[in-house]
Amino acid sequence: MNFITNQAKIDASQMTDLFGNGKMDVVITVIAIIFTLLCGYLVMMDLRLRKLENKDKK
Amino acid sequence: MIKWWKIAGFILVLYSIIQGLFGAVPNLPILENSIRNLYFHVPMWFTMISLLLFSFIKSIQTLNNKNTVNLNYDSEAEVYANTAMFFGIAGLCTGMIWAKNTWGAYWTNDPKLNAAAVAMLLYAAYFVLRSSIVDEEKRARISAVFNIFCFPIYVVLVFILPRLTDSLHPGNGGNPGFNSYDLDSRLRLVFYPAVIGWILIGFWIADIGKRTKKLNN
Numbered sequence: 001m002n003f004i005t006n007q008a009k010i011d012a013s014q015m016t017d018l019f020g021n022g023k024m025d026v027v028i029t030v031i032a033i034i035f036t037l038l039c040g041y042l043v044m045m046d047l048r049l050r051k052l053e054n055k056d057k058k
Numbered sequence: 059m060i061k062w063w064k065i066a067g068f069i070l071v072l073y074s075i076i077q078g079l080f081g082a083v084p085n086l087p088i089l090e091n092s093i094r095n096l097y098f099h100v101p102m103w104f105t106m107i108s109l110l111l112f113s114f115i116k117s118i119q120t121l122n123n124k125n126t127v128n129l130n131y132d133s134e135a136e137v138y139a140n141t142a143m144f145f146g147i148a149g150l151c152t153g154m155i156w157a158k159n160t161w162g163a164y165w166t167n168d169p170k171l172n173a174a175a176v177a178m179l180l181y182a183a184y185f186v187l188r189s190s191i192v193d194e195e196k197r198a199r200i201s202a203v204f205n206i207f208c209f210p211i212y213v214v215l216v217f218i219l220p221r222l223t224d225s226l227h228p229g230n231g232g233n234p235g236f237n238s239y240d241l242d243s244r245l246r247l248v249f250y251p252a253v254i255g256w257i258l259i260g261f262w263i264a265d266i267g268k269r270t271k272k273l274n275n
Contacts, residue, residue, distance in 0.1 A: 028079050035075060039068055042262055046060055049269045056273065 067258025074101075074252030082244055088160055095156045097248050101256035102149030103216075106142045108257050109264060110181075113138035114209035117202040132198035133275075135205055136188060137267040139181055145260055146178050161226055170220035170227045177212045184208055 078097035086093055116135035120128050153171070154164040165171060184204055191197035220227060 031075060031079070035071070038259075042064075042259075042266065043060060045266045045270075046064070046262075049266065049273065052273055053269065 063258055064262045067255050067262055070251045070255025071259055072255075074248050074255055077248040078252065081248060084244065092156055092159045093245070095152060096245060097252040099149060099152040099156055100249070101253045102145045102152060104253045105256045105260035106145040106149060107213075109138045109142035109145065109260050110209055110212060112264075113142060113205060117205040120198055120202040121206075127195055127198040127202070129194060129198055132202060133271050134268055135202065136185075137271060138264050139184060139205065141260055141264040141267060143178070143181055143185075144263070145256075146174075146181075150174065150178070166226060168220075168226045169223050170216065170225050173215040173219055177215045180208050180211060180215075 074097050078094050083091065083093050113135045116131045116138060120131040120135060122128070122131075153174075157166060157171075158164045161168075184201060187204055188197055188201045191200060
């Protein structure tokens with residue numbers, strides 16, 4: 001059970017506040033936009049390819 | 059309908075992003091909050107190596123027949139290598155950001171960094187080689203041989219050589235690896251789903267590339 005219990009002794013609450021200066025909000029927004037665009041593009045391409053493949057089969 | 063493993067990849071990556079940015083992390087010296095990059099930087103390399111392994115296998119399959127080359131496998135090998143490069147560049151970018159925050163510079167003389175750059179150039183040479191040969195069969199044959207050589211060299215450059223010398227990377231050059239004490243259970247709960255999720259996303263991108271090529275042909 002070492003996998004479960006092996007936790008660092010110091011807690012994250014002692015670290016500098018990440019959200020305090022607003023930088024983290026920018027990081028989160030940028031990552032969220034990139035990931036949403038990537039997944040949106042992948043879904044769109046997947047569905048479009050499926051349509052073309054079905055047409056090709058006919 | 060989108061296949062289940064693609065949806066699983068999306069959900070796992072989404073979970074790792076949310077947990078990676080908002081979840082609790084251990085307070086590690088020097089690393090502090092930059093440890094969150096573990097969920098983004100390392101999965102990129104795992105995805106890259108998985109895709110390169112598939113590219114390597116497809117190249118072997120290309121040459122499997124004594125008399126003819128299988129062009130379909132060759133095309134798949136190229137798509138896998140292409141997608142792997144995309145993740146390699148993402149891995150380099152996330153690594154550079156991490157390096158700036160922990161080591162003080164975007165690029166250091168670390169053997170692992172230099173080896174990764176050389177390995178990327180090796181695969182860049184693979185694409186140059188492909189585009190320089192017009193004849194399809196000849197291209198498939200020569201680039202498959204090159205790819206079969208590239209993969210073991212990549213493994214040696216990125217995973218073996220840096221371990222034999224001094225390196226800033228964890229687990230290399232006598233440094234303790236994340237596994238020994240840094241990667242505690244809170245990190246593991248996000249790290250493993252992130253690795254699996256990004257690998258699935260990588261294969262999803264490769265799948266789209268393969269199908270697009272097939273339709274174009």
